[in-house]
Amino acid sequence: MSNQKFDELRDELDSLNLEILNLVNKRAELVQDIGEIKGKQSTQRFDPVRERDMLDHIVEQNDGPFKNATVEHIFKEIFKAGLEVQEDDQQKELLVSRKRKAEDTVVNINGTPFGDDETQFIFGPCAVESYEQVASVAEVLKGKGLNLIRGGAFKPRTSPYDFQGLGLEGLKILKRVADDYDMRVVSEIVTPSDIEVAQDYIDVIQIGARNMQNFELLKAAGEAKIPVILKRGMAAKISDFINAAEYIISKGNEDIILCERGIRTFESATRNTLDISAVPVLKQETHLPIMVDVTHSTGRRDLLIPTAKAAIAVGADGVMAEVHPDPAVALSDSQQQMDFDQFEEFYKEVANYGVKVK
Secondary structure, eight states, rough: OOOHHHHHHHHHHHHHHHHHHHHHHOOOOOHHHHHHHHHTTTSSSHHHHHHHHHHHHHHHHSSSSSOOOHHHHHHHHHHHHHHHHHHHHHHHHHHHBBBOOOOOOEEEEEEEEESSSSSSEEEEBBBBBOOOOOOOOOOHHHHTOOOOEEBBOOOOOTTTTTTOOHHHHHHHHHHHHHHHHOEEEEEEEGGGGHHHHHHHSEEEEEEEETTTHHHHHHHHHHHSOEEEEEEOOOOOOOOHHHHHHHHHHTTTOEEEEEEEEEEEEESSSSSSSSOOOHHHHHHBSSOOOOOEHHHHHHOOOHHHHHHHHHHHHHHHEEEEEEOOOOGGSSSSSSOOOOHHHHHHHHHHHHOOSSOOOO
């Protein structure tokens, strides 16, 4: 073959490459248009039946020299790339997305910033049991200069026979402690109807793992006028977690703190498996502050210090852990709460550990 013929074939190949590129990009534009329509209809972007039909039709028209399996593999990759374009478009649309807002959101909790350069800590008992119990914890926290305290008034439990919390009376106790010790209160709310009354007693609504996809509760929290801590569900993907936050922000409440609290896996050495990589992933994907609950993720007091350090090292804006005056007699989760001596050791080790990675 002459050099001239060889060069001509190469030129033709280059031309075909550009033609294929143009066609692939044109296809991507059509896929984007379809994705936009599906988004408005709230339908799934990936349709396996439609993909199978397209592949079958393409293979039927294949005259070689590629084998059918090769052709199918090539087009599967093209389809996959198109789906990624749709997902990128969806991510750009989300109000919680880093692509929508580049700068970090800092949540103001009644004068306490959450999400700036300072690591915040939220400590407190698993459940509110009495004024004396919560007040004793508040006194210890205040002695460290801390002003955020947590406590469960409504307790969704796995067993219907376990302690379910004091309800409204628990919220009143939290409010009294907050007033007496100048604290900001975090407490979980489990039903939409309780959110309105809860705002009179607490500073932050917590939505627990079991309610991460309680969409009516998310909408009600989005209409509230106070910050929300949203915990990741036990079996939720990060994309599910992000979309749950989107339910809240779409209703007008931008003061959202994401909380990684471990996910359910086959591992039994800890209560849950702490997905520490979720912190930097969420930092990349969203502009919201994120914290790590080291108590519920591990269920083990002996792991609280190293996991808290890990959370801070990967850039978490805050750490949550449970503290009780006498865990042995606690009405819930006694085995995982710190007593005051253990808290002293924890805070000494963790309070000034490292610098958050932004």
